[in-house]
Amino acid sequence: MSKGRNPGAWRYFSFLFGLLEPIRRIILVPVLKRAEARVPGRGVQAASTTGLPERSDLSRRLFLMAALIVSTFESVSAKNEDVSSRLRSQVDAAIARVRPALVRIRVVSAEFAEGREVKMQEVGSGAIITKDGYLITNHHVAGHAARMFCTLWNREEIEAELVGTDPLTDISIVKLKPDGPREFTAVSFGDSSRMRVGDYVLAMGSPMALSQSVTLGIISNTEMIMPRFFGPLARFRLDGEDVGTLVRWIGHDAAIYGGNSGGPLVNLRGDIIGINEISFGLGGAIPGNLAKSVAEQIMSRGKVQRSWLGIDVQPLFKHAKGEHGVLISGVLEDSPAAKAGLKAGDVLLRLGGPAIDVHYDEQMPDFMRLVSGLPIGKEVAAVVKRNGKEITLPLLPAERGEIYPKQQELKQWGLTARNLSFVLAREMKRSTLEGVLVTSVRPGGPAGEAKPSLDAKDVIVEVNGAPVKSVQDLIDFTRKLTDDKTDPVPALVTFARKASLYLAVVKVGIQELKDPGLEVTKAWLPVETHVISREIARQLGQPALKGCYITRVYADSTAEKAGLKAGDFILAVDGEKLTASGPEHEDELSTLIRQYDIGKSVELKILRDKAERKVSVELVRSPRLPREMKKYRNDDFEFTARDVSFFDAAEQQWSADQRGAFVEDVKSGSWAELASLYVDDLIVEVDGQPVENADALRRKMEQIAENKKSVVVMKVMRGIRTLYLELEPNWKN
Numbered sequence: 001m002s003k004g005r006n007p008g009a010w011r012y013f014s015f016l017f018g019l020l021e022p023i024r025r026i027i028l029v030p031v032l033k034r035a036e037a038r039v040p041g042r043g044v045q046a047a048s049t050t051g052l053p054e055r056s057d058l059s060r061r062l063f064l065m066a067a068l069i070v071s072t073f074e075s076v077s078a079k080n081e082d083v084s085s086r087l088r089s090q091v092d093a094a095i096a097r098v099r100p101a102l103v104r105i106r107v108v109s110a111e112f113a114e115g116r117e118v119k120m121q122e123v124g125s126g127a128i129i130t131k132d133g134y135l136i137t138n139h140h141v142a143g144h145a146a147r148m149f150c151t152l153w154n155r156e157e158i159e160a161e162l163v164g165t166d167p168l169t170d171i172s173i174v175k176l177k178p179d180g181p182r183e184f185t186a187v188s189f190g191d192s193s194r195m196r197v198g199d200y201v202l203a204m205g206s207p208m209a210l211s212q213s214v215t216l217g218i219i220s221n222t223e224m225i226m227p228r229f230f231g232p233l234a235r236f237r238l239d240g241e242d243v244g245t246l247v248r249w250i251g252h253d254a255a256i257y258g259g260n261s262g263g264p265l266v267n268l269r270g271d272i273i274g275i276n277e278i279s280f281g282l283g284g285a286i287p288g289n290l291a292k293s294v295a296e297q298i299m300s301r302g303k304v305q306r307s308w309l310g311i312d313v314q315p316l317f318k319h320a321k322g323e324h325g326v327l328i329s330g331v332l333e334d335s336p337a338a339k340a341g342l343k344a345g346d347v348l349l350r351l352g353g354p355a356i357d358v359h360y361d362e363q364m365p366d367f368m369r370l371v372s373g374l375p376i377g378k379e380v381a382a383v384v385k386r387n388g389k390e391i392t393l394p395l396l397p398a399e400r401g402e403i404y405p406k407q408q409e410l411k412q413w414g415l416t417a418r419n420l421s422f423v424l425a426r427e428m429k430r431s432t433l434e435g436v437l438v439t440s441v442r443p444g445g446p447a448g449e450a451k452p453s454l455d456a457k458d459v460i461v462e463v464n465g466a467p468v469k470s471v472q473d474l475i476d477f478t479r480k481l482t483d484d485k486t487d488p489v490p491a492l493v494t495f496a497r498k499a500s501l502y503l504a505v506v507k508v509g510i511q512e513l514k515d516p517g518l519e520v521t522k523a524w525l526p527v528e529t530h531v532i533s534r535e536i537a538r539q540l541g542q543p544a545l546k547g548c549y550i551t552r553v554y555a556d557s558t559a560e561k562a563g564l565k566a567g568d569f570i571l572a573v574d575g576e577k578l579t580a581s582g583p584e585h586e587d588e589l590s591t592l593i594r595q596y597d598i599g600k601s602v603e604l605k606i607l608r609d610k611a612e613r614k615v616s617v618e619l620v621r622s623p624r625l626p627r628e629m630k631k632y633r634n635d636d637f638e639f640t641a642r643d644v645s646f647f648d649a650a651e652q653q654w655s656a657d658q659r660g661a662f663v664e665d666v667k668s669g670s671w672a673e674l675a676s677l678y679v680d681d682l683i684v685e686v687d688g689q690p691v692e693n694a695d696a697l698r699r700k701m702e703q704i705a706e707n708k709k710s711v712v713v714m715k716v717m718r719g720i721r722t723l724y725l726e727l728e729p730n731w732k733n
């Protein structure tokens with residue numbers, strides 16, 4: 001190595017020139033040839049025998065290379081400046097068009113908790129869409145508004161009122177209420193279906209309750225959804241509605257924060273192409289075409305009218321390649337689909353139109369919009385595939401009602417309540433819509449102080465013997481009961497709690513909040529009971545009445561066969577009178593019964609319809625507890641299931657012969673969890689074969705493990721619905 005040469009530097013420059021060689025060969029040599037061709041008498045000289053250009057030639061080439069690089073960067077910079085200038089001009093024009101229609105909405109909303117209407121203040125965004133002052137925003141901003149105040153672009157504040165709201169699409173329409181006649185600047189909708197990934201958009205609104213804000217971004221995804229594997233808790237639900245049912249969001253990276261909700265997503269022409277709603281790193285906007293359709297319906301008739309079939313659906317199984325349709329996973333009882341004869345497991349191929357094709361979750365909103373847009377009351381032909389055959393069924397779509405009717409506070413009762421909807425009644429396994437659903441109870445209030453106390457999900461069905469069909473009935477009765485009264489008035493209330501019927505005396509009226517000191521009644525034999533309190537006895541006009549009130553008689557039990565009914569009063573056992581008259585005597589009946597042998601019959605003295613009678617009931621062994629049932633743990637899929645117990649069937653209101661394996665545990669991160677198998681699911685089929693109990697499930701799962709099946713389909717019952725779950729294990733691991 002020659003003296004004075006730095007070997008490290010030499011290796012570095014050799015490496016650098018090596019990287020530049022492809023650029024030199026492919027790009028620079030042709031350019032240099034053209035450049036030198038323009039210089040008279042010049043050409044590309046031959047390389048020396050050493051493989052390197054002569055020094056003068058090398059200097060000249062390096063000079064030309066530097067000039068070329070500078071020229072290239074200048075050209076790119078000029079182009080960037082040109083693009084930036086053009087973009088800035090478009091952004092300025094769009095802002096100028098939309099800004100006068102942009103509003104900040106301060107909302108005083110009403111929420112309901114602990115038996116009270118709770119007010120809270122929130123801020124959102126909106127845009128004026130008509131010259132007479134209608135503006136659009138989110139349901140989660142304005143849908144529960146008690147009062148609203150809108151701040152315009154010029155900082156003017158105007159009160160507004162809610163015109164109508166749609167939780168299913170998270171859209172609300174608000175009307176400005178100026179002091180006198182006035183015309184506002186409005187912004188129009190563009191065609192959101194024409195937007196493409198990469199298009200520039202502006203998110204406009206009032207983040208963090210600040211003054212108007214604009215952020216620039218691009219559309220990242222035109223069909224953003226919340227994947228099923230996120231689980232039910234990750235669904236975006238408003239008032240019981242899953243917003244993702246109809247909405248497939250426009251995903252974008254224009255920054256949005258709390259307060260941007262309801263603000264417009266705008267294209268560079270200044271048209272609304274979305275309503276900003278959610279942010280998960282990416283922002284999510286309700287497509288403008290959907291928002292516009294909902295807004296027009298609300299403005300014209302105050303609500304959105306949709307059709308309803310009463311089916312639960314899911315995409316076709318992953319192995320169903322080459323097929324089309326959508327899988328019906330469940331059918332609600334008494335729904336249009338049930339009346340038409342549709343069944344869980346059917347594949348719906350057509351609904352009076354073109355073929356249905358739902359293989360992916362992203363396709364589901366399109367199908368749901370098809371269903372919701374069917375003509376109400378007009379028969380449509382539903383073509384389904386069942387057992388390999390196509391069947392055509394006449395289907396009559398009904399109008400879709402709201403799932404959660406509005407709540408109201410009843411201060412004299414110390415509770416909040418709502419009417420029952422069709423779906424809500426079915427969820428609660430009630431056969432009628434009559435009654436008042438308690439949504440929350442104020443601790444220490446009249447309903448909370450009653451014995452037994454009322455609680456959320458109880459349904460009030462009678463007051464002082466008069467039927468209560470709706471919240472308005474209860475309000476009217478309360479007014480009559482408390483008018484001209486200064487003290488709370490006792491009322492005998494009949495309410496349903498799941499399958500049981502209870503009696504309680506509620507002192508209706510305004511009273512001080514007290515520590516409720518609630519006690520839960522507990523007792524079991526073939527019947528469930530609670531004590532006849534002194535208040536109940538007095539209210540019934542029989543102050544000396546003592547004993548127990550039957551709240552439930554278990555189906556197919558000796559008590560039912562003996563003729564006992566919910567609503568009977570038990571006064572004596574084998575001639576021994578009961579003395580229970582308060583919560584402290586709750587165990588009296590069960591203590592007496594435990595003194596007898598299993599199989600022994602006892603004579604009960606009961607009161608029914610104000611007449612006393614005697615009933616002989618055979619005592620039986622208490623059913624096995626859930627913890628005593630036979631269990632099966634699957635280590636491949638990591639879940640545990642057991643036989644159905646008597647108490648499971650009673651709690652879930654299944655028939656006594658219900659078969660299946662009751663899921664007791666699902667490990668986090670397991671194959672079972674990934675397939676959305678949940679605790680309290682009832683596995684009734686595996687790969688189309690019925691599962692009778694835990695042993696049958698064990699045999700089937702062992703066969704699956706032996707064959708190493710790549711996909712396992714489980715049919716499960718979950719509440720009132722049935723679902724098909726696909727488990728996809730990796731047997732190699």
